[in-house]
Amino acid sequence: MELTSxxxxxxKEMFNISVGKSAKILSEIINKKIxxxxxxxxxxxxxxxxxxxxxxxxxxxxxxxxxSISFSQRLNGEAKLIFPANKMKTFINLCLNEENxxxxxxxxxxxxxxxxxxxxxIILNSIVGxxxxxxxINLNYTLPEVKVFDKEDFKxxxxxxxxxYMLMLYITFIICDTEIEGAIIINxxxxxxxxxxxxxxxxxxxxxxx
Amino acid sequence: MRFLIVDDSKFTQKIxxxxxxxxxxxxxITLAGDGEEGFEKYKKLRPDYVFIDLLMPIINxxxxxxxxKEKDGESKIFIISADVQKSVKEEMEGYGILGFINKPMDxxxxxxxxxxxxxxxNGTD
Numbered sequence: 512m513e514l515t516s517x518x519x520x521x522x523k524e525m526f527n528i529s530v531g532k533s534a535k536i537l538s539e540i541i542n543k544k545i546x547x548x549x550x551x552x553x554x555x556x557x558x559x560x561x562x563x564x565x566x567x568x569x570x571x572x573x574x575x576x577x578x579s580i581s582f583s584q585r586l587n588g589e590a591k592l593i594f595p596a597n598k599m600k601t602f603i604n605l606c607l608n609e610e611n612x613x614x615x616x617x618x619x620x621x622x623x624x625x626x627x628x629x630x631x632x633i634i635l636n637s638i639v640g641x642x643x644x645x646x647x648i649n650l651n652y653t654l655p656e657v658k659v660f661d662k663e664d665f666k667x668x669x670x671x672x673x674x675x676y677m678l679m680l681y682i683t684f685i686i687c688d689t690e691i692e693g694a695i696i697i698n699x700x701x702x703x704x705x706x707x708x709x710x711x712x713x714x715x716x717x718x719x720x721x
Numbered sequence: 722m723r724f725l726i727v728d729d730s731k732f733t734q735k736i737x738x739x740x741x742x743x744x745x746x747x748x749x750i751t752l753a754g755d756g757e758e759g760f761e762k763y764k765k766l767r768p769d770y771v772f773i774d775l776l777m778p779i780i781n782x783x784x785x786x787x788x789x790k791e792k793d794g795e796s797k798i799f800i801i802s803a804d805v806q807k808s809v810k811e812e813m814e815g816y817g818i819l820g821f822i823n824k825p826m827d828x829x830x831x832x833x834x835x836x837x838x839x840x841x842x843n844g845t846d
Binding site: 532536539540606622625626628629630632633636637640641643644649650652654655 | 729731733776777803804806807808809824825
């Protein structure tokens with residue numbers, strides 16, 4: 512589905528602000544400078560399932576670590592943070608001040624899962640919460656969850672859903688010399704939520720054009 | 722001084738504890754992993770200050786604050802949350818909390834807590 516250029520611009524600005532804040536938060540957690548590449552946004556819905564493959568081509572193959580929260584009220588949906596599992600091990604080591612520990616072993620401990628859950632919680636709250644502030648709506652959240660997925664299984668899972676309305680943000684964090692390419696997926700669970708979002712964005716566009 | 726930190730993330734518990742210990746020299750810190758455990762520990766220990774996360778299993782932070790305030794209207798509570806929504810902050814400020822701090826804890830935020838506590842005239846170090 513194509514968004515108008517102004518809608519795209521509003522969404523980009525909204526996510527630039529929130530992803531920028533996320534980078535600041537991550538940098539505070541690991542006490543290292545983080546460079547963040549400006550996100551590219553793509554909208555994907557269940558009518559265009561054939562675009563799933565190309566939409567996921569930027570995300571590295573293999574095992575993914577997925578942190579998610581659900582939100583409800585005026586918009587109902589789920590926000591997911593997806594990064595390659597091997598890169599997350601490096602990030603976890605930085606969180607624990609264990610920079611010199613190798614990241615070859617990608618077996619995750621309970622503490623690793625706790626860190627990813629909490630970091631995902633902080634980042635996704637920043638992204639979704641700032642979206643709520645920007646759109647002037649209130650959202651309620653569920654507890655964050657962490658899962659490990661194979662990329663192909665994850666894609667298949669999305670493809671099997673009858674309806675989905677997804678905003679995909681492709682992001683790259685560069686921490687020290689480690690480049691972490693991943694994505695944030697905001698999946699609106701109902702058509703009504705998608706229409707609500709579009710209505711709010713349309714009103715913002717109209718206000719800008721007045 | 723006695724502090725109680727209630728957060729379901731051990732990682733956040735550790736970070737919050739570390740920064741608070743850097744500011745408050747003589748402090749006893751107790752940790753709880755959810756709202757229910759937090760309430761039990763509150764009743765048992767009667768800490769001087771409580772630091773509560775909002776999104777937690779069993780009893781969430783908002784319910785825990787209500788329970789503590791019902792038990793002890795004078796309780797002194799800071800919220801440490803990832804929620805950045807203005808509406809949530811405004812709502813929680815209606816519960817008579819001392820402060821709403823966004824995660825993660827850092828030196829500046831710990832200093833804010835220190836100043837707020839010392840400003841209250843309750844600081845001992």
